[in-house]
Amino acid sequence: MITKVLMPKLSEAMETGKVIKWLKKEGDAIKGGDVIAEIETDKANVEIEAFGGGVLRKIVISEGGQVPVGELIGVIADAADDIGAVTSAAPPPPASAPAPAAAPLPAMESYRSVPETSAVVPMAAVSPSAAPAGGRVKASPLARKVAAQSGVDLRLIQGTGPGGRIVRRDVESAAVSPRPAAAAGASPAAPARPQFVIPPRTDAEFEDRPLSSMRAIIAKLMPLSKGPVPHFYVTSEVSMDRAWALRAELNALEGQPKVSVTDMIVKACASALLKNPGVNAQLQGQSIRIFHRAHIGLAIALDEGLITAVLRDCDAKPLGQIAVEARDVAERARGGKLRAQELSGATFSISNLGMYDVEEFSAIINPPEGAILAVGSVLEKHVVEDGQLRVGRRMKMTISCDHRVMDGAMGARFLQDVKRLLEEPLRLLV
Amino acid sequence: MANQAFDVVVVGTGPGGYVAAIRCAQLGFSVAAVEDDRPGGVCLNWGCIPTKALLRNAEIVDIFHRAEEFGITVGEWRADYAQAIQRSRRVADRMAKGVEFLFRKNKITLVAGVASLKSKSVVEVKGKGGVEILEARRAIILATGSEPKSLPGVTIDETQVISSNGAVRSEARPASLIVIGAGAVGMEFADVYRAYGVEVTVLEALPRVLPVEDEEAGALIARLFTRRGVTVRTGVKVVKVTPGKGSVAVEIDAEGKRETLTAAQVLMAVGRAARTKGVGLEALGVAMDRGLVTVSPTMETSVKGIFAVGDMTGRQMLAHKAMAEGVVAAEAIAGRSPRPVDYGNVPSCTYCRPQVASIGLSEAAAKAVGREVSVGRFPFTANGKAVALGETEGFLKVVADKRTGEILGVHIVGPEATELIHEFAVGRTLEATLEEIIHTIHAHPTLSEASLEATLAALGQAIHI
Numbered sequence: 003m004i005t006k007v008l009m010p011k012l013s014e015a016m017e018t019g020k021v022i023k024w025l026k027k028e029g030d031a032i033k034g035g036d037v038i039a040e041i042e043t044d045k046a047n048v049e050i051e052a053f054g055g056g057v058l059r060k061i062v063i064s065e066g067g068q069v070p071v072g073e074l075i076g077v078i079a080d081a082a083d084d085i086g087a088v089t090s091a092a093p094p095p096p097a098s099a100p101a102p103a104a105a106p107l108p109a110m111e112s113y114r115s116v117p118e119t120s121a122v123v124p125m126a127a128v129s130p131s132a133a134p135a136g137g138r139v140k141a142s143p144l145a146r147k148v149a150a151q152s153g154v155d156l157r158l159i160q161g162t163g164p165g166g167r168i169v170r171r172d173v174e175s176a177a178v179s180p181r182p183a184a185a186a187g188a189s190p191a192a193p194a195r196p197q198f199v200i201p202p203r204t205d206a207e208f209e210d211r212p213l214s215s216m217r218a219i220i221a222k223l224m225p226l227s228k229g230p231v232p233h234f235y236v237t238s239e240v241s242m243d244r245a246w247a248l249r250a251e252l253n254a255l256e257g258q259p260k261v262s263v264t265d266m267i268v269k270a271c272a273s274a275l276l277k278n279p280g281v282n283a284q285l286q287g288q289s290i291r292i293f294h295r296a297h298i299g300l301a302i303a304l305d306e307g308l309i310t311a312v313l314r315d316c317d318a319k320p321l322g323q324i325a326v327e328a329r330d331v332a333e334r335a336r337g338g339k340l341r342a343q344e345l346s347g348a349t350f351s352i353s354n355l356g357m358y359d360v361e362e363f364s365a366i367i368n369p370p371e372g373a374i375l376a377v378g379s380v381l382e383k384h385v386v387e388d389g390q391l392r393v394g395r396r397m398k399m400t401i402s403c404d405h406r407v408m409d410g411a412m413g414a415r416f417l418q419d420v421k422r423l424l425e426e427p428l429r430l431l432v
Numbered sequence: 433m434a435n436q437a438f439d440v441v442v443v444g445t446g447p448g449g450y451v452a453a454i455r456c457a458q459l460g461f462s463v464a465a466v467e468d469d470r471p472g473g474v475c476l477n478w479g480c481i482p483t484k485a486l487l488r489n490a491e492i493v494d495i496f497h498r499a500e501e502f503g504i505t506v507g508e509w510r511a512d513y514a515q516a517i518q519r520s521r522r523v524a525d526r527m528a529k530g531v532e533f534l535f536r537k538n539k540i541t542l543v544a545g546v547a548s549l550k551s552k553s554v555v556e557v558k559g560k561g562g563v564e565i566l567e568a569r570r571a572i573i574l575a576t577g578s579e580p581k582s583l584p585g586v587t588i589d590e591t592q593v594i595s596s597n598g599a600v601r602s603e604a605r606p607a608s609l610i611v612i613g614a615g616a617v618g619m620e621f622a623d624v625y626r627a628y629g630v631e632v633t634v635l636e637a638l639p640r641v642l643p644v645e646d647e648e649a650g651a652l653i654a655r656l657f658t659r660r661g662v663t664v665r666t667g668v669k670v671v672k673v674t675p676g677k678g679s680v681a682v683e684i685d686a687e688g689k690r691e692t693l694t695a696a697q698v699l700m701a702v703g704r705a706a707r708t709k710g711v712g713l714e715a716l717g718v719a720m721d722r723g724l725v726t727v728s729p730t731m732e733t734s735v736k737g738i739f740a741v742g743d744m745t746g747r748q749m750l751a752h753k754a755m756a757e758g759v760v761a762a763e764a765i766a767g768r769s770p771r772p773v774d775y776g777n778v779p780s781c782t783y784c785r786p787q788v789a790s791i792g793l794s795e796a797a798a799k800a801v802g803r804e805v806s807v808g809r810f811p812f813t814a815n816g817k818a819v820a821l822g823e824t825e826g827f828l829k830v831v832a833d834k835r836t837g838e839i840l841g842v843h844i845v846g847p848e849a850t851e852l853i854h855e856f857a858v859g860r861t862l863e864a865t866l867e868e869i870i871h872t873i874h875a876h877p878t879l880s881e882a883s884l885e886a887t888l889a890a891l892g893q894a895i896h897i
Contacts (some may be wrong), residue, residue, distance in 0.1 A: 147836040164771070169863055170838075346554030 004083050005054030007038065007076035009069050015133060019043050020068040020215060021075055026058045032078050035138070039076070042215055047338030058082045060089050068215075141168035142340035152177040153314035177323070209409050216307040232405040235364045236413045238421055242380045242395040245427040258322060263397075264300070264354045265325040268378055269430045270423035272296035272324075275350055278416040283350050283407050284370045291409055299348030299368060300328060302335045310368055311335050312348045321430050364399035372407040375420070376400045397424075438464040440765060441555045441568040442575060443547040445713070446473020448742025448754030449575030450531050455762035456573075457538035464566050466557050467542050468548040472528040473577055474597075475751040481527050483598045483620055485520035487783050490627035501822060513628045513779070514603035526602075532728060549712035554739050569764045571737050574725070575758065576711055579706040579742035583612070583670055586700065592675040593698045596621065605630060606696035612670055614641035616782040618701035623784040626662050633663040633693060635684060640666050642782060644746065646794035646843035648829060653788060656825055673698055706744040720745075729772035731757050739765065751883035753778045762770050769783075777860050779853045786826045787849035791857050792841030795831045804834040808890030812846045814897045815885075816877040823847035828882040830856075830866070830890045835893075837865035848879055855883050866890055 006013045008021045020042040026032060034055045041048050041389045056078045062232040063075040077085050101281040141149070146169045149156050152173065158177045161168035187208040213221065245266055252261050275282040275296040282293045299310040311331040316324055334340050353365045385394040399420070403413040421427050439461035442453040450472065453465045470477050493511045497621035499846035503639050535542050543566065545559025555566040580595035582588050590598035609625050611618045614636035626632045634641065634657070640650035641657070641664060655665045665686065672683040680698045684691050704723050719726040731739045739761040741753030756773045763770035782788040798805045808830040812818035828844025832839055842856040859869060869887040874880050881896075888894045 143865045143868050144836060144838050144863035147838075149864060292696065331864075 003054055003056065003079065003087055004079040005052070005056065006074055007050075007052070007078060008090060009063075009071050009073050009075055010041065010048075010050060011071040014055055014070055014374050016043050016068050018068050018137055018215075021063050021381065022047060023064055023065055024050075024076075028058055028061055030058045032056055032058050034419050037154035038078075038088070042338075048342065049339070052079055053056065056083075056217055059083070059085050062089060075238075081083070099211060139168065140166060141173075142170065144170050144175045148177075149173045151315075154265070214306045216304070216309070217417055222308050223365055227366050231367055231369060233364075233367060233402050233412060234400055234405050234413070235400050236410060236417055237362060237398060237400040238333045238414075238417045240397045240424050241385075242397045242424065245397050245424045247381065248427045252321075258425050259325040259329075261321060261325045262328070263356060263380060264352070264377070265321060265328055266352065266427065266430055267352060267375070267399075268298050268300065268313065268328065268423065269321045269322050270420045271350060271375060272298060272319075272427070273423055274416050274419035276317050280412045280413065281401075281403070281416040284349070284372045285406050286370075286403065293349040295349065297347050297349045299371070300331065301351060301353035301365075302332050304336060309340070309345070310342055310348060310351055311344050312346065350374070352377065356397070362400055364400045365402050367404055370412055372404045373413065373416075374402050376402065396431070413414050435567070436464065436567045437567040437569055437574065438462045438541070439568070440464075440573060440762075441466065441852045442573045443555065443786045444473060444536075444575035444577055444742070445471045445531060445542070446575060446577045446742060446754065447475045447751035448577070448758045449473065449573065449756040450534070450758075452573045452575060452741055452758030452762050453540050454538050455759050456765065459762060459765070461570060463538075463540045464543050465535065466543045466555065466566070468546045469543070470528050471531040471535065471542060472524075473575075474579075476527040476531060477524050478597050478600050480751050481518040482524040483596070483617075483624070484783055486516055486600070486624045487520065487620060487785070489516040490624045491785060493627045498822070503714040508585050509616045511628060513605040516624075516628070516859060517603045518600070519598065519665070531770060534822055546710075548559065548710060549716055549738070552716060552735050566645050566735075571739055573709065573758070573761050573765075574713075574729075574733075574738065574740040574744060575742045575754070576707040576744050576750055578706050580700060581703045581705045582700050583673070583702060586673045588700055589675070589750065591756075592680050592696075593673060595700050595892055599699055607631065608695040609633070609697050609699055610635060610675075610680070610693060610695040611699045611701055613681070613701035613703065614638075614664070614666065615643070615703065616702060616780075616784075616788075618699070619657070620715065620786045621699055622662055626660055627656075627751040631695070632661075633695065634663065634668060635668050635682070635693075635746050636664075637669050638666065642788060643780075644780060645788055645790055646831075647796060648827070649788050649790065649843050649845045653784070653786075656786065657784075658751075691719070704743060704749050708744055708745065709822070729760075730770065731761035734763065747775050748778050750778060751821050752809065774861075777857065779850075781850040781853070783850060784794075786823065786846045789849040789853035790841065790843045791853055792860060793831060794841055794843065795829070798831050798840045803840060804807065805835045806890045807831050807838060808888065808894065810882045810886035810887040810889055810897060812879070814881060815879060815882045817879050817881070818847055821847060822875065828852070828886040828887045830883075832866050832887075832890045837867055838863075839869070842886075843884075844882075846879070846882070852879055852883060853859065855880060 022040040024039050026038045032038060032052045032055055034052055036052045038052045038058065039050055041050055050365045058076060059079045060077045063069055077088055079085050092368060124380050132314040140161060141156050142163065148170055152172050156168055159168050160161050162172055163169035185369045249261055249266065251261065251355060252258060279292045279294065282296060283290050295315055297311050297312050297314045298316045299309055301310050312325050313324060313327050331340065332371055348371055351368050351374040353374060355363060356377055356379040360378045361381065365374045367374050378400065380395050380397045383396045384391055386393055401413050401417055438458045440463050442463060442465040445467040449465060453463050456463045470582045471704050472729065477483060496506055496509055499506045523652035525726040536702050543557050543564060546553050547557050550556050553568045555568065555572060557566060563778055580597060584619055586593060588595045599621055602851060605628055608631035610632045612623050614634050618634060619641060622632045622634050623659060624748045637808065641654045642650040658664050660751040667687065670682060671685050674681040681700060682693045708720065708723060708725060716735050725733055725740040725744050727733055727745050731741050733740050741757035741761050743749040745752065753773065759768045760773055766787060771845045777791060779789060779791045795805060795807055807828050810828045813824040818824045828846065831841040837858060839860055842853065844852055847866065866887050870884065874884040885894050
């Protein structure tokens, strides 16, 4: 059997992909499910799995090569198969003649879909963690559905059914209790003050760096937002005294995940979005789509740009779980190991530059979303309360809204609710 | 007075006890099983098996009545009730002998007599030949079962006021019968007696027959029984039962109105009570709750080393539930970690015609626990095999969770309903959803196609209706 390895389409915006690394050599035996290559997409580096077994007969696109989505990048076949027809029809990029048997959904051919969570993206990205080596996750059909609906990753769950099979109760308990292993992981507590060194002057007057594909896509997409999307901005200051104290108290609990200010903001926004669905909305041609789930995109800064990782169903998840998942995606984003379904589908985004001592800023909406919240640092300030001067913690946040979808008052009401949730932070725990 | 030691002593050899005994023997234990009646318990001797034999007779009688429908002319024929009972006894005897054979095969010592616990490891058995003392080195498994309940102030004399125990033995058939209680036992006997020409009245205090079943199932059965000439009265309370000369008077309260009905016999079918007295449980401090023995998920009582299975532990008083518990107890004693019995996934079966079977939650119960449900129904009138059999009464109803497709409950009234239910029993055990059922090819023509179609209907995709 001949299996064509094609460049997978990993997101809506993806047009081309780059082979970063082949993890198998020509002539290597391949089992279905083996990770065979790393692909750089517009958003992230993703490992891809072989769909069919056999021998990696030919690497068509070598490392560093960039091809459009759907192009042949390699061929897996039995040792005896004649692969001439497949490879000759697909000259190195850019391909002009279509492969003879090119399927209408080319990516389907080589990449199995992530069975338990997503029908959106036909590929399998491999998490570096608990995935059983090469095997499928043993889970009941019902467990798969509940996991898909609650955004639980089956690969991170220990099954308690017969033979270690994941059954519904495992998913349900995972959905409410954070994973202890991840919780125990390194938590980026207040970082030590970084070294401050100005690099020495170089000989060259300037240098041209090629756009990374991530930077290229940012360069392409952002004008598509700021240009056509009429932004307006609403800023509010929040008293963070009680949230700060609650966070310290939560983080003193043993065996509980460490909660960051961002996690609390995510939870507050998720709740406020349910209360203000008009903000959890996007323009869809002639209609406005109102979401009843809060899938929150978290902007994560990377060396080469930034990426928005999506935390699904934040409205239905407890704060502790959001904390664990946010940390998990941030770590994996830095390692280029995000899964495709974590890159799209946000209904609202948050960008927190608080760690950079930023008092306030405004963010650019990430289309097709209707709004984004820009969060500054929690700063100690002198505040006047009841005619008394004292020191309090204050944080400024600015929402950027798509004026085609909503108006100033809506944004303001939403912001008011977020402020109230953060100022009465026990509400985040109920 | 003999004194013998075994690894495990099982008290009672009904479905809970004999299965526990066999599983213990398979796991390498030496086992004694104590029985004060015949091996096999109520199920094999006086319950499940003999009544199924009688119901088969009733079915054949009905087929004779319907012979013309199949173009068959039958000359003179006669259905002899005494012979139906005799056949039923032969069937029961054969099954009970089967248990004795299984005991021999598994080298289980059958001890005849009445058992009582002297300590947490000593069982005294009073038999015909005297008293035997059995010492249990590892554990005692109690499986003493249950017996028919009566109403307060009503004595079951087994002549005029009978229980199922009397009914399966009696070769005489009354001219008229009042069945008190429209549960599975009541409806099955009503079916048998009606087929043999008895004037049958069924009384039920709750608003419908087969009250544990889905509302639609009970409603259909009431209608079909009524059509067959059975008087079905629901929502009536029995106030008094007075046996007299040649007839029994039953005073009822029907929505405040007093009435007296009479019949040659009354069958008490108001449920069963656990047999826990005289076993010595109280002295050992075995925890009880409202007459039922309290057990852990591995069937251990509050006294370590004493296990209890079957009807005496309550929940569903069903043979198959008792067998499942017997296996759990045996494996727990052997130090394995058995999966506890899933009481939410025990099939419920009534073998009247048409049969009624269900598993999981009724539609009303599913809604009551807050599930948003989608319901699919398929009538057997649209099922080719059922039409060919001439058994088109009934339906198959699937209740599923709207969001996940989880199969919350399945309710069947119709031909072989009690066999059809197992597709969904397996499905639920494996946590299959509606999709897995519809992706399973069902052979044509079969009654099982109704399972597929009702499942499709729950998704709004039924083909044949």
